[in-house]
Amino acid sequence: MDTFFKRIQSKTRLFNPLKDFSLDEIPFEIRYDPLTGETGRVFDTPYRPPDRPDIAEIIQRSREMFCPFCPEALEKSTPLFPKEFIPEGRIKQGNATLIPNLIPFDTYAGVSILSAEHYIGIEDLSPEIMRDAFSAALQFIQKVVGFDPEIQFFSINWNYMPPSGSSLVHPHLQVNCGYIPTNHQRIQIEGCKRYLKENGKSFWQDFINAEKERKERYIAEIGPTFWVMSFSVISD
Numbered sequence: 001m002d003t004f005f006k007r008i009q010s011k012t013r014l015f016n017p018l019k020d021f022s023l024d025e026i027p028f029e030i031r032y033d034p035l036t037g038e039t040g041r042v043f044d045t046p047y048r049p050p051d052r053p054d055i056a057e058i059i060q061r062s063r064e065m066f067c068p069f070c071p072e073a074l075e076k077s078t079p080l081f082p083k084e085f086i087p088e089g090r091i092k093q094g095n096a097t098l099i100p101n102l103i104p105f106d107t108y109a110g111v112s113i114l115s116a117e118h119y120i121g122i123e124d125l126s127p128e129i130m131r132d133a134f135s136a137a138l139q140f141i142q143k144v145v146g147f148d149p150e151i152q153f154f155s156i157n158w159n160y161m162p163p164s165g166s167s168l169v170h171p172h173l174q175v176n177c178g179y180i181p182t183n184h185q186r187i188q189i190e191g192c193k194r195y196l197k198e199n200g201k202s203f204w205q206d207f208i209n210a211e212k213e214r215k216e217r218y219i220a221e222i223g224p225t226f227w228v229m230s231f232s233v234i235s236d
């Protein structure tokens with residue numbers, strides 16, 4: 001068994017109504033996250049995934065309501081950072097504007113508004129729009145590090161459109177920086193420490209080497225970054 005990418009293949013038995021109630025065996029797989037040990041389940045579904053939700057009505061309704069991120073409201077209706085932290089009050093980068101989050105998740109909480117456009121279809125999220133939004137987020141993180149070097153935990157989060165939990169249609173990212181890790185960050189740190197203690201080396205270098213060797217999920221290395229698909233989705 002692959003000790004790095006551990007998976008258990010199993011099956012369940014049933015009389016299957018989709019096969020005239022003949023006795024059937026349906027396979028599934030349990031995968032372990034190589035860092036945290038959390039398990040995820042992988043299986044085929046005999047049902048078609050639901051069609052994309054019809055969001056036209058949500059978009060139309062949102063256009064009729066007040067949107068603080070649209071250009072005519074942004075200056076007057078969104079907060080400013082304290083002058084000693086970010087003298088300009090907000091961070092502007094190309095199409096993107098980063099403002100403080102009125103609903104803070106952490107000590108330093110920013111919202112990177114992708115552009116002046118109220119709605120951007122997922123197919124219209126151009127490389128330039130993504131670059132500007134993430135560059136603004138990165139600038140914010142760098143300013144936090146310069147202003148408060150005790151901050152150790154950073155995350156960039158995105159809920160695209162209300163069906164994924166976003167409160168507003170107008171596309172935006174959330175950037176959170178704080179003293180205390182999120183649960184997911186904490187179990188990753190614990191996993192890194194455990195791996196180092198057991199193996200005497202960094203988990204990440206071994207993980208990158210293992211993914212590159214297998215060529216199953218590896219996408220690319222760009223500069224100092226490594227891109228890969230998940231081996232195990234956290235589903236249970």
Ligand SMILES: [Zn+2]
Nearest residue numbers: 067070118170
């Ligand atoms: Zn808007």
